[in-house]
Amino acid sequence: MFAPYKDIIEHTLATRDDQVEARFEILSAGTEVTLHDCGVLRVEPNTACTTSLVISCGVHGNETAPIELVRDMVRDILEEEQKAGQRVLFIMGNPWSMQIAQRFEEVNMNRLFAGDWQNYDTSLKEVKRAAKLEAYVANFFAEEPTTVTQRYHYDLHTAIRGSQRERFALYPFVQGRTLPENQKAFLARADINTVLLQQKEANTFSSFSSLRYQAESFTLELGQVKPFGQNDLKRYRGIDYALRELIAGEPLPEKPAKPVDEFEVCHSIDVTSDQWEFFIPDDALNFTEYQPGTLIWRDGDQEYRVGSEPEYIVFPNPKVPVGQRAGLMLRKRVG
Ligand SMILES: [Zn+2]
Structure with missing residues (x-):
């Protein structure tokens, strides 16, 4: 899928300024895999599925641990080591900032979503990219089979600043909704015991998918910023496990197995x-x-x-x- 590069990270970095031609592969289990663009890969199982799952990382390019987790999930799906029971859209957000190991190059991408890219100079790479990513997510949801009843989006980050609570989730504000128990169960399974309930509509990637497409979505802060290759991925086992269970098609538990503390501003x-x-x-x-x-x-x-x-x-x-x-x-x- 990524030849001549060895994996999705290398492909994403190498093709960041190219017009990438779509590539398509059918795995032996019948799963269809499409590389739509640099760092945008869609997985469609050939069995009836119930969930559209967006897993994004690298919206801030120096937040490398989640990018490495996604690389390994994608590799394992292609090698059929990881079962693909639900449809998944994998996104590596900002290839230019990944290349220079910075949070962003010209504009903080996580302030550009929910259409806010329109307020910026659209010749800037990151502004163009945010507009494209919105379109890929829109198409992914628009093309879902009728069996799909749930939309989830987990936008994976790490933080520069340390935290008394190593991992925490931000739940975007959408008028009138409350955090469902099964999403708390997902957080607990991912070893995230803290969630901050936002109280205002925002322009983050996860706000976009919940405001526009009613997805249950989160920005997940999973640890600390480190350069590629220097992450202790053992510290990310919880989120890796929880996402792989979802990808495989395991239903979420109805109730969290451990408490998840809720905070509000x-x-x-x-x-x-x-x-x-x-x-x-x-x-x-x-x-x-x-x-x-x-x-x-x-x-x-x-x-x-x-x-x-x-x-x-x-x-x-x-x-x-x-x-x-x-x-x-x-x-x-x-x-
Ligand atoms: Zn971030």
Whole structure:
């Protein structure tokens, strides 16, 4: 499928600036595999399936561990070591930033989805790519057989900043929906015991598939950024196992086998002026817990202190211009 390159990563990097011609293969079990484009591979089983599954990685190119997991899943499907019981669209998001080992080259791709690429210069590679990826996902869902009743999208990432909770999921906001028990069961199976429920529509890849196509989707933060070849893939066994079970066609358990803690945003930390002061250390880990009364920021006679329950910080970054967000404070949901 990837000749003369040895695997999907090498092919994706080598063809990033090419017009890639589609390639098609039928495996002995009847599974149809189509390479649509650089880093875009579709798998269709020839048996009746119930789920359309999008597995994406490399939307930030330096987040290599999930890219290596996807490489190995694709290899095992092609070698028929991994059963393909559901239809799957594998995506390596940003080949140019993968090549230079950066989060992105010109534009952060994970701010370009849900149509937001239209607000940018469409001659930029990453902007063009986001538009194409939306089209591949749209076609994948549009062409599903009538037996399909579920759409899932897992967008795999790793973080630069360390976290008190090694792995966590972001569940995109869609008006009126709640997190289903079987998706919590997926997270528990993937050793992800933390989920942040977003409260505003966003322009991430996972928001796009849930807003436009009603997919159950997540952005999954699975560990820390490392260069290709330096990941300890043992730390990713949970997500690897959980995705492979889904690909094979195993149904999700109805209830999580382990607890999954749900968090929601209680305060958005905004930089309000040049006098604005931040009382969180620069190296604070995501999900660091702060006790009631702790001073978080002050600006003249305005300030924010933790309320009557402990709160947790995520994505702290005070080095943003006035008017922008410097982090989020979260509260754990009870019950
Ligand atoms: Zn990322």
